Amino acid sequence: MYEVAKHAAAWRLCAVSRTSDSRFMTHSSRFLLLLAMATSTCFVFGGGLSAAPLVSSGAKVAFLGDSITQQGVESPSGYVHLVGKGLQANGIEVKLIGAGVSGHKSNQMLERLEKDVLSKKPDWMTLSCGVNDVWHGARGVPLEDYKKNITEIVDRCAKAGVKVMILTATPIKETDNENNQKLAGYNAFLRQLAQERQLPLADLSAVMWEELKTPTHPRPQGDYLTSDGVHMNPLGDTIMATGILEAFGLDEAQIVKAREAWLDQETTVKASVRIPQKDYFKLQAVAAKQNKAVNAMVSEAFDEALKKLTADPAP
Numbered sequence: 001m002y003e004v005a006k007h008a009a010a011w012r013l014c015a016v017s018r019t020s021d022s023r024f025m026t027h028s029s030r031f032l033l034l035l036a037m038a039t040s041t042c043f044v045f046g047g048g049l050s051a052a053p054l055v056s057s058g059a060k061v062a063f064l065g066d067s068i069t070q071q072g073v074e075s076p077s078g079y080v081h082l083v084g085k086g087l088q089a090n091g092i093e094v095k096l097i098g099a100g101v102s103g104h105k106s107n108q109m110l111e112r113l114e115k116d117v118l119s120k121k122p123d124w125m126t127l128s129c130g131v132n133d134v135w136h137g138a139r140g141v142p143l144e145d146y147k148k149n150i151t152e153i154v155d156r157c158a159k160a161g162v163k164v165m166i167l168t169a170t171p172i173k174e175t176d177n178e179n180n181q182k183l184a185g186y187n188a189f190l191r192q193l194a195q196e197r198q199l200p201l202a203d204l205s206a207v208m209w210e211e212l213k214t215p216t217h218p219r220p221q222g223d224y225l226t227s228d229g230v231h232m233n234p235l236g237d238t239i240m241a242t243g244i245l246e247a248f249g250l251d252e253a254q255i256v257k258a259r260e261a262w263l264d265q266e267t268t269v270k271a272s273v274r275i276p277q278k279d280y281f282k283l284q285a286v287a288a289k290q291n292k293a294v295n296a297m298v299s300e301a302f303d304e305a306l307k308k309l310t311a312d313p314a315p
Helices: 008-019 027-038 067-074 079-089 106-111 131-135 143-159 178-197 204-213 234-247 252-262 277-289 294-310
Strands: 003-005 041-043 060-065 095-100 124-128 163-167
Touching (some): 067 095, 079 234, 204 234
Parallel strands (some): 060 124, 124 163
């Protein structure tokens, strides 16, 4: 049966927030509180919690997936890098192998499994697949074919001596829509497969839906965990990485260490801003007086505004 691993650290941080005026919490404490309250996961391995991490120093870990995984590799704050940094914070040095390709479905992942994963001889592989199989509609992969593809991927990994961790597919557009109703059947199969094969399961879908249904603070609809309804933003990446680390068997104290290591990880928040040319020329005139380029001046202004937004309020 599935066991839900809740963090005692989350409760400890919640207790702090209840007994202390939030105005006196440091910025780092508030961020840790957010992560602790937003993240928990379910996993299966041999019927219960592992006494020690399943992965050790020197291991190679491959991440097979679609664009969510590809961005998890390309972005410094992506979930793949967070997994590596979280393990490193706990004295576990691993080699990360990115195998995410944008738009790919289960049939395409099966086709490139040998080239992108098995040929690199990893010790572990996380499997994140299902969003495009559903999201692509008529060009997607029906559930029965998906089951065959995923089963073959797992079987081929087992034959090659590669241990597999199953990740349930994350929400599509963060709302209760037709795609997510269909995706539920794909995730149900993944949970069943993980249980039957005694594979670690990071039930990211369950964790994210729980967070979306029980908000801990005000938030916009549709882009709370993602940047566009599908691809992860830093909070979504953090939830994914936490789920994977838990499924690897890291305990509560180790998860806290990982989160603390993530706090200094840089992420991109500045977007391109379009303005009328007349405003650009005004900026150019101001920049010229300061002997600066327009983009440099705007970047400085953004950085200053960001410092004010993230500064701890005075007591």
